[in-house]
Amino acid sequence: MLTFIVRRLLQTIPVIIGVTILTFSLMHLIPGDPAQIMAGESASPEQIELMRERLGLNDPLPIQYFDYLKGIIQGDLGNSIRSGREVSGEIALRLGNTVELAFYSTVLSVFIGLIAGVISAVRRYTFIDTFVMIIALFGLSMPAFWLGLMLIRYVAINSDLFAASGWGTWSQMVLPIITLGTAGAAIIARMTRSSMLEVIDQDYIRTARAKGVKEQVVVYRHALKNALIPVVTVVGLQFGSLLGGAVITESVFAINGIGRLIVDSIRSRDFPIVQGGILVLSVLFVVVNIIVDIAYRYLNKRIDLN
Amino acid sequence: MTKATDTLIEEPILEIRNLQTSFFTDKFEVKAVDGVNFAVPKGKTLGIVGESGSGKSITSLSILRLIQNPGKVKGGEVIFKGENLLDKTEAQMRQIRGNEISMIFQEPMTSLNPVYTVGQQISESFQIHQKMSKKEAMLRSVEMLKLVGIPSPERRVKQYPHELSGGMRQRVMIAMALACDPELLIADEPTTALDVTIQAQILELMKDLQNRLGMSIIMITHDLGVVAETCDYVAVMYMGKVVEYAAVKDLFKHPKHPYTVGLLNSLPRHDIDLEDEELQVIKGSVPSPADMPKGCRFAPRCPFASEICRERLPDLEESEDGNQIRCWIYTDEWDGEPEVNVNGERTS
Ligand SMILES: Nc1ncnc2c1ncn2[C@@H]1O[C@H](COP(=O)(O)OP(=O)(O)O)[C@@H](O)[C@H]1O
Ligand code: SF4
Ligand SMILES: [Mg+2]
Numbered sequence: 001m002l003t004f005i006v007r008r009l010l011q012t013i014p015v016i017i018g019v020t021i022l023t024f025s026l027m028h029l030i031p032g033d034p035a036q037i038m039a040g041e042s043a044s045p046e047q048i049e050l051m052r053e054r055l056g057l058n059d060p061l062p063i064q065y066f067d068y069l070k071g072i073i074q075g076d077l078g079n080s081i082r083s084g085r086e087v088s089g090e091i092a093l094r095l096g097n098t099v100e101l102a103f104y105s106t107v108l109s110v111f112i113g114l115i116a117g118v119i120s121a122v123r124r125y126t127f128i129d130t131f132v133m134i135i136a137l138f139g140l141s142m143p144a145f146w147l148g149l150m151l152i153r154y155v156a157i158n159s160d161l162f163a164a165s166g167w168g169t170w171s172q173m174v175l176p177i178i179t180l181g182t183a184g185a186a187i188i189a190r191m192t193r194s195s196m197l198e199v200i201d202q203d204y205i206r207t208a209r210a211k212g213v214k215e216q217v218v219v220y221r222h223a224l225k226n227a228l229i230p231v232v233t234v235v236g237l238q239f240g241s242l243l244g245g246a247v248i249t250e251s252v253f254a255i256n257g258i259g260r261l262i263v264d265s266i267r268s269r270d271f272p273i274v275q276g277g278i279l280v281l282s283v284l285f286v287v288v289n290i291i292v293d294i295a296y297r298y299l300n301k302r303i304d305l306n
Numbered sequence: 307m308t309k310a311t312d313t314l315i316e317e318p319i320l321e322i323r324n325l326q327t328s329f330f331t332d333k334f335e336v337k338a339v340d341g342v343n344f345a346v347p348k349g350k351t352l353g354i355v356g357e358s359g360s361g362k363s364i365t366s367l368s369i370l371r372l373i374q375n376p377g378k379v380k381g382g383e384v385i386f387k388g389e390n391l392l393d394k395t396e397a398q399m400r401q402i403r404g405n406e407i408s409m410i411f412q413e414p415m416t417s418l419n420p421v422y423t424v425g426q427q428i429s430e431s432f433q434i435h436q437k438m439s440k441k442e443a444m445l446r447s448v449e450m451l452k453l454v455g456i457p458s459p460e461r462r463v464k465q466y467p468h469e470l471s472g473g474m475r476q477r478v479m480i481a482m483a484l485a486c487d488p489e490l491l492i493a494d495e496p497t498t499a500l501d502v503t504i505q506a507q508i509l510e511l512m513k514d515l516q517n518r519l520g521m522s523i524i525m526i527t528h529d530l531g532v533v534a535e536t537c538d539y540v541a542v543m544y545m546g547k548v549v550e551y552a553a554v555k556d557l558f559k560h561p562k563h564p565y566t567v568g569l570l571n572s573l574p575r576h577d578i579d580l581e582d583e584e585l586q587v588i589k590g591s592v593p594s595p596a597d598m599p600k601g602c603r604f605a606p607r608c609p610f611a612s613e614i615c616r617e618r619l620p621d622l623e624e625s626e627d628g629n630q631i632r633c634w635i636y637t638d639e640w641d642g643e644p645e646v647n648v649n650g651e652r653t654s
Contacts, residue, residue, distance in 0.1 A: 203416040209372055211404035211482065212434050215396075225421045299421070 001297070008293055012286050019282040023275045024068050028061075030271065037269055038081050077276035082268055087276035091258060095280065097167050098257035101249065102242040104177045109184030110235055114224075116185070117192025121227075122219055124197060132189065139186030144245055148179040148252035165254040172253075180249045184238045191234050195227040202226070229299050236292025240285040318345035318385075319490055319522045320369070320407075325382035327361075327368045336595040338364040338377070340546035343622060343630075346490065346539075351516065351523040353537035353554070355530060355569065359592050361546040362526045363412075366492045369524075370407060371399050386490070405435040408483035412495035414475035418467035424451070424478050425463035431485040450481035455511060473504035477511070484515060491516075492524045497532065509536055530573050534558060542566050545592065545603040548622060552629035562631045564608045564648055602634065610635060612642030 027034055035052040036043070043051070056064055071077065077087035120132040156164035156175060163172040199205065200223050208222040209215075247259030254260070258277050265273035327339035339361045346352045354362050368379050371391065384391040386407065391399065403409075411417045419427060428450055429443035438446065444463065451459035454477040467475055476496060483491055493512065497505035513536060516523055525536055533540050533554060540557050542550040542565065550563040561567045568588035590607040593599065601618050605611040614634050622632040634640050635648060 203411060203413050204419040206372060207411065207417045207479070207482075208419065208430075209403070210370060210409040211431050212400045212402070213404075213430065214400065222419055226419070
């Protein structure tokens with residue numbers, strides 16, 4: 001298990017390097033001269049040249065990249081163009097909110113998704129099954145921004161219980177979590193259902209019943225644990241994509257997170273922040289996937305460890 | 307219709323009367339078990355034989371009421387120790403499953419839960435039926451593994467099914483089934499998926515355990531060789547019905563039903579030279595349940611089939627030696643050749 005974890009960690013090194021190459025290229029892929037953009041619309045040619053020198057844009061690309069990498073390792077992601085503050089600081093300030101939002105949304109999707117999926121599977125082909133699956137289809141097809149706006153329009157405005165913006169108190173957090181978690185709940189519900197249906201027909205389930213095991217125990221102990229194995233991977237991917245999905249939800253609910261920071265920075269052409277934000281989200285995504293892999297490996301003892 | 311008990315001196319631990327189990331598909335009803343009768347004498351082994359699809363597994367699952375949708379036990383009686391299991395509540399059935407009646411299955415590779423250790427799975431029986439603590443149950447599981455001849459049971463008990471061979475897993479299944487000292491063990495083709503040497507070991511083990519623990523066994527198989535080795539009585543099934551029920555020694559010496567004779571003739575024989583004796587098989591194959599023959603189910607494949615066979619279904623009748631047979635030849639109504647030598651060259 002330990003060697004597996006170490007190997008898995010080593011495997012992420014090229015991925016992270018790839019991500020840094022991408023974010024580095026971002027700087028050079030944007031239309032126009034980065035120095036011009038960074039120096040501002042009204043900068044004089046001298047100021048632009050100064051900026052070019054400061055950013056090291058006159059160096060050959062590989063040197064520029066290694067400087068960039070060196071900065072990242074030292075925790076230096078550059079400075080915001082707009083505020084001049086350190087990008088790492090700006091991100092650190094908001095990372096907590098984003099991770100919290102993604103985490104609670106994942107918890108919600110797992111909770112609702114598992115319950116709905118199991119109920120559907122146990123009552124397969126009944127009215128309840130059909131009903132749950134139709135709801136899931138709705139959940140899956142609703143765009144997050146639309147759901148968010150609907151929740152604000154019809155829930156937040158009509159009730160003192162829920163706030164329409166901000167992050168921190170439960171009344172502020174509930175609606176964004178629902179907004180972000182709904183699609184995930186739907187995906188997990190469908191996944192759990194099909195996984196359960198596959199497992200429930202297995203011979204070992206019949207063995208459990210023949211032993212005199214109660215039907216609930218058959219479902220939750222014997223079937224669900226097997227059915228969960230494929231679901232775990234989905235949950236991990238879910239959390240990763242929720243980090244991205246947070247961009248929309250944070251914008252709709254005016255939450256001060258990385259997602260909204262990135263969107264705002266794109267609008268104001270504050271590229272160091274965009275770069276840093278994407279880098280941090282990507283690394284987070286990779287880390288979550290490693291954790292999921294390890295959990296998956298732990299759950300799936302059937303797979304040989306080599 | 308005669309009752310299976312009439313022929314038996316021993317008191318039956320289980321008696322099945324006119325058991326009917328069907329699967330309801332979109333268009334029609336598949337009568338997987340269609341009026342089955344037999345009895346299992348106490349402490350003895352009853353074999354159920356028949357080609358694949360004849361309803362053996364469904365019969366055994368019906369006894370424990372483990373038939374899943376779209377299947378349904380439609381009627382009949384399953385009398386276990388004097389009580390009809392079909393009248394029991396689900397909670398009462400759970401008390402019986404794995405406790406008084408246990409079952410082992412054909413596929414040792416897939417019949418154990420891959421995410422629990424062998425010990426956890428055996429322990430569960432003790433925990434459910436004997437309310438043992440986890441610790442106690444685990445200790446007893448080690449003993450059970452020892453009983454079924456698994457070496458270093460203390461180590462094995464902590465292993466997952468994938469770490470065990472097929473033969474080992476079947477031993478684990480047997481350990482699990484026998485944990486609570488059941489009175490009846492139903493073994494559904496316990497050795498079919500195993501290779502020949504392992505097969506012999508498992509059958510040996512089951513016989514040995516039966517002698518020590520005194521349980522009754524239903525041995526389901528499509529292999530008459532297994533029946534000869536392990537059973538006292540045998541019920542031959544064809545298309546959801548018992549066609550012959552007899553003591554094993556009678557069945558092998560004087561098989562009566564043409565289907566039984568066909569099965570016996572398709573067995574490789576050791577007492578005659580195989581080189582100049584072609585292995586005979588029953589011609590044709592089992593018809594699909596959709597076009598169930600109207601008369602005797604075996605008529606389309608039976609070399610003796612006559613007018614009455616195709617028109618009317620024969621009853622399961624007791625013959626003069628006390629065994630039971632479902633064939634027109636042995637009735638007064640027989641309209642075919644007056645002197646039929648069903649048993650042909652097998653009787654010497
Ligand atoms: N799930 C099912 N759905 C429909 N028909 C089934 C199902 N299971 C079994 N059957 C029917 O029951 C018949 C008997 O099956 P089974 O008892 O498993 O045969 P055996 O164990 O003798 O090989 C099969 O031929 C099949 O037509
Ligand atoms: S009843 Fe007729 S068809 Fe059926 S087994 Fe006897 S002889 Fe053959
Ligand atoms: Mg079978």
